[in-house]
Amino acid sequence: MTIPEIIGLACIAAGIPFFLSGTIGMLRFPDIFTRLHALTKADNVGLGFLIIGLCLQTDDWFIVIKLVLIWVLVLTASSASCHLVARRALQKGIRPWTRE
Amino acid sequence: MTTILYSVTGLLLFVFGLFALIVCPHPLRKILGGNVMSAGIFLFLVAASYRADTGEIDAVPQAMVLTGIVVSVCITAVALVLSTRLQQAADQGARRRRKRRREEDAGE
Amino acid sequence: MDQGMKMLLTGFDLLLALTLLWLAWQLLRSTDIFKAIIFFICFGLLMSLAWVRMHAPDVALAEAAIGTGLTGPLFLAALRRIERKAGKNMMSEPAGNGEETGSRWKARNREMSPLLWTVTALTCCLAGLLIWTVLIIPRPLPGLADQVAGSLAESGVNNPVTAVLLNFRGYDTLLEVMVLLLGAITVWSITHAPFPPRVPDTSPVQKAAVRLLLPLICLIGGYLVWQGAYQTGGAFQGGAVLSAALVLLLISDFLWLPGMRSLPLRLGLTLGPLVFVLLAGFGILVEKTLLRLPVEYAGPLLLFLEAACGLSIGLTLAAFFAGGRPASDLRETPYSGEAKGKGPAES
Numbered sequence: 001m002t003i004p005e006i007i008g009l010a011c012i013a014a015g016i017p018f019f020l021s022g023t024i025g026m027l028r029f030p031d032i033f034t035r036l037h038a039l040t041k042a043d044n045v046g047l048g049f050l051i052i053g054l055c056l057q058t059d060d061w062f063i064v065i066k067l068v069l070i071w072v073l074v075l076t077a078s079s080a081s082c083h084l085v086a087r088r089a090l091q092k093g094i095r096p097w098t099r100e
Numbered sequence: 101m102t103t104i105l106y107s108v109t110g111l112l113l114f115v116f117g118l119f120a121l122i123v124c125p126h127p128l129r130k131i132l133g134g135n136v137m138s139a140g141i142f143l144f145l146v147a148a149s150y151r152a153d154t155g156e157i158d159a160v161p162q163a164m165v166l167t168g169i170v171v172s173v174c175i176t177a178v179a180l181v182l183s184t185r186l187q188q189a190a191d192q193g194a195r196r197r198r199k200r201r202r203e204e205d206a207g208e
Numbered sequence: 209m210d211q212g213m214k215m216l217l218t219g220f221d222l223l224l225a226l227t228l229l230w231l232a233w234q235l236l237r238s239t240d241i242f243k244a245i246i247f248f249i250c251f252g253l254l255m256s257l258a259w260v261r262m263h264a265p266d267v268a269l270a271e272a273a274i275g276t277g278l279t280g281p282l283f284l285a286a287l288r289r290i291e292r293k294a295g296k297n298m299m300s301e302p303a304g305n306g307e308e309t310g311s312r313w314k315a316r317n318r319e320m321s322p323l324l325w326t327v328t329a330l331t332c333c334l335a336g337l338l339i340w341t342v343l344i345i346p347r348p349l350p351g352l353a354d355q356v357a358g359s360l361a362e363s364g365v366n367n368p369v370t371a372v373l374l375n376f377r378g379y380d381t382l383l384e385v386m387v388l389l390l391g392a393i394t395v396w397s398i399t400h401a402p403f404p405p406r407v408p409d410t411s412p413v414q415k416a417a418v419r420l421l422l423p424l425i426c427l428i429g430g431y432l433v434w435q436g437a438y439q440t441g442g443a444f445q446g447g448a449v450l451s452a453a454l455v456l457l458l459i460s461d462f463l464w465l466p467g468m469r470s471l472p473l474r475l476g477l478t479l480g481p482l483v484f485v486l487l488a489g490f491g492i493l494v495e496k497t498l499l500r501l502p503v504e505y506a507g508p509l510l511l512f513l514e515a516a517c518g519l520s521i522g523l524t525l526a527a528f529f530a531g532g533r534p535a536s537d538l539r540e541t542p543y544s545g546e547a548k549g550k551g552p553a554e555s
Contacts, residue, residue, distance in 0.1 A: 073424070080417035087411055102221055106258065107342045109225040113232050115335040120236040122327055128241055128287060132248055135279065136232050139255055144342075146262045149351050158351040159368035162264045163377055166369070167384045169267070169275050170444055170521075174391035176279055177528035180286040181395045184402070184531070187290045 008056030015049030018042050031097035032089045036082050043078040047071055106147035113140030127183040131176055138172040221261060228254055245283045252276025265440040266369045269432075273448035278525050281455060285529060289402055364506025366438040373442065374510050378499040382488060385481050385517060388524045392477055401532035410461045418460045425453040433518040437507070443514040447521025454526035470534045473523065480520025483513055 018041055025038025051071045055064045113136055120133030142165040149158040228251065235247035252275050259268035356368050356376065363371035373381055429449035436442030487509065491499045501509050 083413045111338040116232045119331045157263050158353040159356050159372040160352045163372040184289045
């Protein structure tokens with residue numbers, strides 16, 4: 001187990017709490033806007049840590065480029081779809097949850 | 101062990117899909133059941149050829165499953181267009197019946 | 209270490225199998241159709257994971273792209289059209305209110321009638337019979353992996369799945385491409401494309417994201433088609449990615465199918481099957497056997513075939529999503545009087 005592999009495993013382990021919190025947030029948060037907020041954390045930071053960890057475990061530059069491209073594409077798609085879901089919810093008249 | 105697990109899962113998925121196809125009245129849910137059925141069959145087919153010890157792949161079942169996935173999406177698309185058309189025809193019929201009933205009530 | 213890894217993998221397999229079964233159960237028993245479709249999309253993604261565990265990356269790619277990535281939007285579009293014709297709005301009731309949408313199929317609290325008990329009992333018997341059949345199969349099963357590996361050098365490609373798909377079992381793939389064409393013809397003969405005349409408010413974020421992603425999607429689709437010769441990939445996966453680009457164009461108001469001219473579309477749809485049939489004829493003329501390719505030219509011929517099929521598959525899958533023929537065909541049918549009555553403004 002060389003040093004880059006250990007750091008890679010640590011990065012992957014660091015990404016897991018983000019996915020966990022995203023899932024718990026999606027299940028437990030009160031309305032759609034807060035749930036979107038929780039989900040995008042899993043997509044951006046969680047996947048980022050995972051990709052960094054995977055990049056450190058390989059020694060082929062082409063695979064590193066492909067992994068970073070995957071992360072950038074997921075970022076674009078998830079932020080666009082998050083915006084669209086929130087926009088549609090506002091058009092439907094769903095108001096953000098306030099603490100009553 | 102892995103082979104048996106995935107084969108049994110595939111067969112249970114097939115049975116779930118068959119049950120939904122028979123029992124559910126909504127046509128979209130029937131088509132969903134048909135898709136789950138094909139997914140189960142594909143899982144069984146590939147799991148039956150999985151070699152846990154050597155890890156080498158058997159290409160023929162995988163090519164068959166690839167063909168099957170594409171054919172099942174064709175079937176789904178045609179079935180969905182048919183059910184949309186069915187709904188449209190049913191709504192037209194209901195509208196015409198309502199119009200006729202209204203004309204009869206007005207004529208009395 | 210090895211034993212621990214094996215136990216971990218078995219635990220993962222068990223979790224994956226149980227999640228697949230639970231998702232299938234939920235998608236068939238949830239009362240809201242929209243929820244069922246979302247469950248189906250998640251089910252498809254987890255199936256891709258199962259394929260990866262079975263060492264089948266080509267099938268995983270195809271399942272993620274075609275089985276989930278295209279079938280999910282097909283269902284959602286069909287739900288929207290059924291809902292709109294029934295006069296209801298998909299999200300008008302708050303989630304979990306439980307009424308099955310669609311005007312003719314109301315959800316009832318289904319009592320277990322004797323017929324339902326019979327069907328349930330018979331299905332359980334069938335499940336038991338099938339599981340018993342699986343358990344008594346003698347293992348390991350003989351496969352064709354050795355024959356494929358032996359003939360791989362003469363097939364013109366390095367990927368065994370592509371070799372089997374396009375060369376050794378090329379006849380099956382020829383029929384499959386014909387089935388795709390037949391599906392497109394059927395969908396075109398049922399109805400015209402029911403998209404609304406103008407999607408009123410496409411978000412600028414959506415348009416910007418589509419503009420950004422579109423060249424990249426086309427590039428990745430072409431790369432997948434080319435990569436199929438020596439790695440995971442192939443015509444079907446690349447074609448599905450291409451169809452994703454066309455579907456994005458359709459829903460973002462860049463391309464409006466009813467306004468399209470149908471002749472280029474027809475040419476694109478038939479290009480793949482045509483090239484395949486020509487190749488079959490070429491096989492008969494040169495090698496006296498249907499679909500047998502000469503060994504020296506097998507590689508370039510297969511690449512040409514994959515490119516043509518990829519394009520056709522992309523157009524066909526996008527035509528499935530559009531759900532009908534373009535409006536410029538309305539003039540030519542003998543039913544054009546009836547078709548004009550339900551023009552785009554009414555759908």
